[in-house]
Amino acid sequence: MNPSGTADAVVVGAGHNGLVAANLLADAGWEVLVLEATQVPGGAIRSAEVTAPGYLSDLYSSFYPLGYASPVLRGLDLDRYGLAWAHAPDVLAHLFPDGRAAVINRDVDVTAASLAAFAPADGDRWRQAYADWCRVAEPMLDAITTPFPPVRSGLTLLRRLHVSGALRLGRRLVVPVRMLGDELFEGEGGPALLAGCALHTDLSPEEAGSGVYGWLLTMLGQQVGWPVPVGGAQKITDALVARLVERGGRIDYGARVDRVLVARGRAMGVRTAGGATWRARRAVLADVPAPALYLDLVGAAALPPRLVEDLAHFRWDGSTLKVDWALSAPVPWRNRALAGVGTVHLGADLNGLTTYSAALARREVPRDPFLLVGQMSVADPSHSPAGTESLWSYTHLPFRRHWRSEEIAAHLERMEEVLEAAAPGFRSLIVGRHVAGPADLEAGDPSLVGGAIGGGTSAAYQQLFLRPIPGLGRADTPVDRLFLASSSAHPGGGVHGAPGANAARAALARDRALTGGLYAGAIGAAHRTIYR
Template identity: 45%
Template sequence: PFDLFRFAAIALSSGAGFARRRFAGEAARRVLPGLALHVDLGPEDRFSAALGYMLGTSAAVGGNAIPVGGAGAITDALVRRLREAGGVVRLGASAERIVFEAGRPKAVRLADGEDVPVNGPVLADTDAPFLYLKLLADVGLSGRIQRRMQRFPRAWGTFKVDWALGGPVPWTSDEARRAAVVHAGDSLDDLTRFTAQVRGGALPDHPYLVIGQQSVADPSRAPAGQHTLWAYSRVPSSVEGGWSAHAEAFADRMEARIEGLAPGFRQQILARRIVTPRDLEAFDPNLVGGDLSGGSNVWTNQLFFRPVFPYFRYRTPAAGVYLCSSYAHPGAGVHGMCGFNAAHAALADRGL
């Protein structure tokens, strides 16, 4: 009970408040609030301490696994397991509606009119509003649930740049040269200002960056002697004038941020690719407005409210249909728990 009380005290705190109480130096104070900014929780936001604390302790205790060959290796492994169990993967087949008979799923109707027969539960790895308002359009949802989905709170957009480099990033910090992930944030005030600018709809003038050095951890991702790098910043989902008018300049701003921490970085650049929030949504319609988080992570969109009360435990108003994406608890991250928990809910409902 005492440990639960201690964690509750952390969970109710803002990241900045917790950091100021626990740490004396600015370098330490910015760490946990910076981790919470992996989603749309700023340093002064309620409950941001809990997320930063969870991410920090899990990284310190268990570390972060990195798949050899890239994140696609995880997808490939899951597809192999599915096929070994007799599953089939259909690509380029857009689902339009779940068809019901006698109150149970009968088929999934595709955009071309084909009905894919269903002999068991349907687990939807989709945007929650898409599931509730489109796939379940024939269910007759309550007005409250429809309004919730129409106003579903989204997280910020994401702006990402990929680089091909002629050599390693020349960080002034030895630790950064060895790290698989580097976070670039100067101080609590810097992170707070960044949060205010993004929430206000402005492109941040001093972007907080999460930087991935894949080839430092996995040399197979680049030719010998060369390196790959990516960085992303949270941004508004849309900007005045459109992303085509701002993308190059903001990518330059991100490069300047890294150059300030690693003089000579720009001289190592062989090529770069820019990915805007609009590009992310075009690549995956679940990433609405470049939201990588499955919706906002503010406290009113967590636990019992994710995605909507009382359907927070993966089940939906339609029997036999489950939400298994990051729009369900516990949200985004390469942990697989949304699908794992949804699968167990489906099995439990079948008495398995």
């Protein structure tokens, strides 16, 4: 970096989206500076020993079907920078309260046999559902990870499916997951797998749009599995950082940006909390939540009044409680079919998931939590000593910024009761525990506001061209040369790099000599129309 305090692009935040954006701009020959508020990169993709010596925990996210399949991350060739993947023998299981389990294995015949145990026809129904997915998987993933509207991938889907098929696909994108499960399967196994995956978001089984999340994650589990980075989630971050540094990019840590500097409607640079200023010759990209960017870093005075009004209706996804355990032995599951599963959903059948979601909708703490559980040593034995297990679980809470320690402790007790019922003797194996409530998650990654891990609700009213507020559904903002690069932007949460890539593409398009003026004019006119 030259000593004048300038760069072509200043990227605010070294989460994975910020690092993806920085890498793509560096690939284009831009001089890039990333300013990170904390002392470490990665945002919610980090690992550390927090439970007991020799036990590695992924502090936030762990399993990465979207990351593994993402055209964005694949295009960065992160394997050249030390990223390798591992798979558990089985991908995912949904454990019912009565002890039965529906299991996804990367061998479609194994998955089909598991579902056929719930209803004989459901094995073939699964094969058909997977065949349908394979017809659309590539353009679907392209559509998810490119700016809205997805013109090229949309045309590909139309050619493959024709009008009638495209309309049916459009319906599938909005149908509730309970209804989708009823349409695809006869028994309980398939619908539970779909609904459990949908509840990785903040949507209930009855909400419009929940079906597409369940469909996407289960089908990716069948197609590519739910892999983990060998040596922990940190390896994704390490690879992104190494790639960026190789291309001349720089990251400054402990540099909390407190203002985007705006003049004549254009982002000129940023100021950090210590008073230092950095001029951006070409663009400022922000990997921070939308309310933080607009209200805190830019300020209402520099924004259209309608946008500020719309931000009052921005909705976060739920808060999260995550617990890591170091176990002296593998989890003693009552159902031994779970011994080789990477991710386990437990604590509820389909109706139980509805009850759990209803409590969250009422802003109540569920008495019977639904748990997402990760057996990290099953997926990657390097996470703990031989014959032991590095285990985690998280569950959703209603969104709140402040929680009392007694509330967190009481819910931890409920979580361990659910695990003990499914695996008698579980508690006796605990040799270390690390509890991260909503405030702890936000302290470690300021973008996880209130422990919300999705950058905003996944509900249909805040997706596509409505994300983060009604507008273009793109990375562009009403401030020229300022781009939103976080999961608050389309397509939302998940480790796939799409918001960062979309922001980089928008910045590059804005800067092109032949099209820059037209681009800026068109975007500016659109924003004036939307927000006037």
